[in-house]
Structures are given as C-alpha cells and as structure tokens.
Amino acid sequence: MTKQNSNRYPIDNLLRQTLKDDLPIEVEDRLYIHLRRFREKTGSAGGNLGWGFTQQLIKSAALVFAVVVFVILLATAGFVPLTDSRNVLAESLSTLTTSLNVSQQISRSNGMDCSVETVTGEGKRLNYSIKWTPHRTRVQVIGPDNFIVKTLQIENDRVTIMDHIDDTLRHVKDLEHLDDPQFQPVMDFISPAYLQERMQMKWNPGIYRQRGDCDEGTFTVLNSQEKADMEIMVDLCTFLPMKMTTYRPIPTLPGEEGEIVIRVQFAWETLPTLPRIIEQKTS
C-alpha cells in the first residue's frame, strides 16, 4: 500500500493506527501457552498429517513436537513471499529439523557464558554478563563505565539481587516476583530452560538460511511487517546458538533496517555429547 493510496483511503490509516501490532508481552505469553496445549493435544491424538516426510520421523520421540511446530511454521511462513507451497514445505522442514536440533542441544548444555548488549530507545547502552552453571545463574548489569551495577543470582531456587551502588542485598521469592526493570531485557537468556522455551514456542522462525558451505545457519524471525525482528546465528557443528540480534521493528519505512535493540553473544563451556535424534536435512 503506497503513501498515495493511504491518502486516498484515509479509513485505511485509521484502521491501521487503531488495530496496530502492539501485542502485550503478557498476552503473548498466554497465547503461547495455548499453542503449547495444542501441541500436546494433537500429539496425544496421534495425529497423522499424511505428509510423506513424516514417515521418516516416525518412531522418533520428536514426532509429536515436529507435527505441531510444522503447523505453526506454516502459519508463520505467511510472511514469506513464496507462491509454491512445496517450497514452503521444504523450507519449513529444514527450519523445523534445525530448530529441533538446536532446542535439544540447548537442553543438554551444562554451562554457558553470554554477553548481552542492549540499546534503549534513547540510544543508551547497557551491558549484561550472564553465566549459567547447572545449579547457579549469575546475571551482572554492567554500567557505562564498565562497573558492575547489579547482580542477580539464582541458586537452588533462591533469587538474590545485590545492588552494588546502594550496597544493598535483597531476596526475591521467585523469578515471577522479580520486578526489577533492569533485568527484564535479559530474562529470555537466564537459563537453558528459558532459552529453549523461547526457541520452541515464541521465536517462530520465518526464514532459515544456511550460508553456503559454511558451518553457520541463521534463523530470521519476522514480524507482521515482514521485517526481521530477530536473527539467531547457529553453529551447525554443535547446533548451539552463537549470536542473537533483535531489531526494533519500524513499520512505516519499508526496506529500511530496524534499529538494533539487543545483541547476544554466546560462549558455550561444555558441549553435549549425546547424539541428535533428528539429522539435519538441507533443502
């Protein structure tokens, strides 16, 4: 829809402004619970979609998950400008198998360090350092002068926040009661379980691309304006995420890249050794 058309049809602007894409995060989480339940119900029904490729996945423990994620991928692939449904199916399958492998590998990880850089709407930068171990997670907020401002520690379900400026220590009942806004931008990365759930249920990849012969693949999560909302770069040897970049969607300027909001760099300490259930397929 061009600007000229928008001027010709002012009702269009009114509709778009009123019915804007402003899904609140708490509602989004609730909706994804329904998607998860849908997955479970369709799985327990033993549904067979009749697609030939599903035969290859039979006897795999991931079949139930695969069927439902595939349906979801079809829905999210609505943003991909492909007219041939077979291409969509092939791409969805490739995306599915890789995302399954990534999800499995994350769940098997034993530890990880990651650095997170966030940029606020005013251009203010804030860095985080996150360290996972099997029994402890430590999140440090690093201010502009490279001083640690706050530390969040989760150990044996005990959540503690240390404010290094006020030199205060306080305990939080659990993560759901964590109301400190400084930690909100990194809540998706504070544990393998959180990251795995986001990968499975929230960040439905619209596009997956493997870079030629390179051992890297990139998931692109698209927003409703068909712009990249997020890119997740994956090491195809370990099937673990290497980098993640979230962009701020800009709905009014087609063709223009969004402003970077969050950059995450992962460094996995211990690589899992168990074999993958599903081998990666390339289309």
Added chain:
Amino acid sequence: MTRVVWRIVRHAEDAEDTLQDALSTIWKKRGLVEKHPNPQALILKICIDAAYDTLRKRRRHKRDESTTLHPYPQEENNRALDKLVQKDTEAEILEAIGRLPRKQAVAVLMRIVKEQPYEAIAQAMGCSETTVRIHVARGRTRLNQWLAHLNPHPHGEAAK
C-alpha cells in the same frame, strides 16, 4: 497467528478463545491446508475468520448490556481521558468491522490491516481477484460511512 488475532480482537481473554478456535479449525482443515496453493494465506484467513466471529459475538453481547460502557471518573487527568477516548474509538471501529458482512470484513482485514496482495486474498477466500477488490471496496465504503466522524479526512472513499 497470535499477532493477527490480537490486532483484531484486542482483548486478552477473547484473543485466547479466538486462537483456540483458529487452531481447532486449522487442525480440522489440515488436509485442505496441505493441498492449498497458498497455505499461509489460508491460515491467515482462518485466523481472521475466527477473530471476526469473536467480534460478532461481542456485538451480540453488547446489545444485551447497558449502554453506559465507559463512565468517566470525576478526577480524570488528560492522559487518562485520551486513553479512554482511544479505547472508545477502538471499540467503535471493531464494532463497525463486526457489522460488515463476513466476506467484506475478511477481505478488508486481509488487505488493509495485513496488507496482503489481492492474489493471495483471492486464493484464501476461493474467489477471483475482481471479487476480492469488490469486497474490499464495498467494505471500505461502508466503514467510511459508519466511521466518518472519527476520520479527519472523510473524502475519497471510492475505490477504483
């Protein structure tokens, strides 16, 4: 799916119900989705259909309720007042979409809100592009008439 449902329904509990309805329909029609020339557009249409049904239900319930929906508190500041007015506008627009015939509503939402090409809408709705254009034009004209008081420039509604 979640986003398109939210954009039309704009109510948390209704969005959950609508999403469930849409997922149920997708599951029932999985054979059709598999064979469809444009499965993405079909799934989008199923979601919009479910959201439209929610708007229609809301209209029916609203008729039975009292008309005093948004009493303004006495100690209201300007910001909160703007928000209430915005909510009223939103409710009015959603109500107007719910008054449209189904095909017009679906075509308008797919075209104007989701900005889908006419070809994709036609594939999803199982009709010709010309028919879709007529649905969009008629729906747009009706909305222009019903919502003229909300529109700063209510001219030029005629679609070509």
